[in-house]
Amino acid sequence: MAKHKTKIPQIIIRRLPVYYKILKQLKSSSKDYVSSQDLAKLTGFSSSLIRKDLSYFGTFGRKSYGYDICCLFNQIGQIMGFDKQKNLIIIGAGHLGRALAYNRGYQERGYNLKAVFDKNSKLIGEKINNLKVRDINDLEKYLGNTPILVAALTIDNNAAQKITDRLIAAGIKAIWNFTNVSLKTPAEVLVEDQIINQGLCHLSCKLKQNDCLEFH
Amino acid sequence: MAKHKTKIPQIIIRRLPVYYKILKQLKSSSKDYVSSQDLAKLTGFSSSLIRKDLSYFGTFGRKSYGYDICCLFNQIGQIMGFDKQKNLIIIGAGHLGRALAYNRGYQERGYNLKAVFDKNSKLIGEKINNLKVRDINDLEKYLGNTPILVAALTIDNNAAQKITDRLIAAGIKAIWNFTNVSLKTPAEVLVEDQIINQGLCHLSCKLKQNDCLEFH
Known part of the structure; x- marks a missing residue:
């Protein structure tokens, strides 16, 4: 997974808890992948904004599959430092x-x-x-x-x-x-x-x- | 004061409570005016963003004086519908x-x-x-x-x-x-x-x- 040494803009940091909340819900569903369109419906953000935000952290999207829910959830948790006590x-x-x-x-x-x-x-x-x-x-x-x-x-x-x-x-x-x-x-x-x-x-x-x- | 019939973008609505909180504090100080530079220090937003946000609601700034604190506070309260029960x-x-x-x-x-x-x-x-x-x-x-x-x-x-x-x-x-x-x-x-x-x-x-x- 891509390491990101550059600072994440404040404006994206503000949206991370929203992604985290939605992905947590999706994780407990039976789905493995989610499209940026579905994320848009769930978050209220536009799908182009979502694609831009998520591309910032590395590439998770797979054409015609969408984003790996579990992988994205873990990565956003790590970016937010949740893996550290x-x-x-x-x-x-x-x-x-x-x-x-x-x-x-x-x-x-x-x-x-x-x-x-x-x-x-x-x-x-x-x-x-x-x-x-x-x-x-x-x-x-x-x-x-x-x-x-x-x-x-x-x-x-x-x-x-x-x-x-x-x-x-x-x-x-x-x-x-x-x-x-x-x-x-x-x-x-x-x-x-x-x-x-x-x-x-x-x-x-x-x-x-x-x-x-x-x-x- | 300028009436605004157009919808205020979500992204600006998100910042209004922050302006409101800061202006409330400034209102209880002895100052009448505040510059976008001082607002930038207090809010953490850039002064150019602040000027852009505030210009959206009409013109409050007076050259070399800055923004009328009381007027801006009341206007932001009105935009947020605080004047309605x-x-x-x-x-x-x-x-x-x-x-x-x-x-x-x-x-x-x-x-x-x-x-x-x-x-x-x-x-x-x-x-x-x-x-x-x-x-x-x-x-x-x-x-x-x-x-x-x-x-x-x-x-x-x-x-x-x-x-x-x-x-x-x-x-x-x-x-x-x-x-x-x-x-x-x-x-x-x-x-x-x-x-x-x-x-x-x-x-x-x-x-x-x-x-x-x-x-x-």
Whole structure:
């Protein structure tokens, strides 16, 4: 399989989770191959875009067969680094932190959820999905002993930058940011802003374009 | 302000929530104007892309001043239909449904969370953020009496299509889908797949590209 040393453009990275989700579903069907036309129907992307995206990772298509589902699924997983183990912690044991703690998607993506932290003494010690909520005061000590790559941030906006600074000082390499704050971080620390309301924004925008909002 | 009758391309719609988030932060600062260069730093998009995107909605830029923050914020909100009221229900009162019920972003986007439904008799009747969890068996009756545009789906994958069919038969116009199922819906019903692990996928992919995964 072709190795790709060049950086994959951001815009393609954004589409990879969609391909991954669709291919995972196809894998559990009885089919072995999928055409770019079928992928277009399932993803909502155009088939020419799909062919362009997928050709970026090497050649998987076989004329008149289409793409090998299993092969493509594995390759996209590898490109996304799912074959490598990554330790993850969650900061904030509120409703969203709790939902993330029960999220079932970590293992297949190579993530190991190792700990949940909170500052609220009422929550500290409580078990969430078999993980005891730890005291945020013990963050540095914990990170000194356990190699963690990624921290999910589900805390109040006003505490976001301060906790981020502590996480970075303690060696965290990437932040999955659910707060509304544009975090300031050194260039080598990755931040992924997860706007939980993004889908609602898109729906609202499309409902408006379809004139569905005029009668409400 | 220029009215836009043409459909906004999907790819621009995807970026609107990011602009909205950044402009909201800027609005609470003391500045009145922002340059495309500063927006580029804050969004991670290139300044030429930003100028192109924003010119799509009319002309906001003033030479040597930049964009009027308040005006642009309001206009993007309008384009996303935030000025119109939209009723929303949540199907599934599990951890994610609960987190969504406590989400604070609805009001400013014109969404009114009206009800939460579940099939679990242990949860029915429980109050979540002042909303009593309703019995999913009462879904059709409820939707017959209350005009609801959007349903958030936070249920098991195996129930997703069946509930979707019921929602559509009862008049729902859009589905905010947190399940892993590619829902089959008529063309006039909008579906927005919210892949909760999307951010983790992007981070993993970028960590791999930065060679951060080799030592773990």
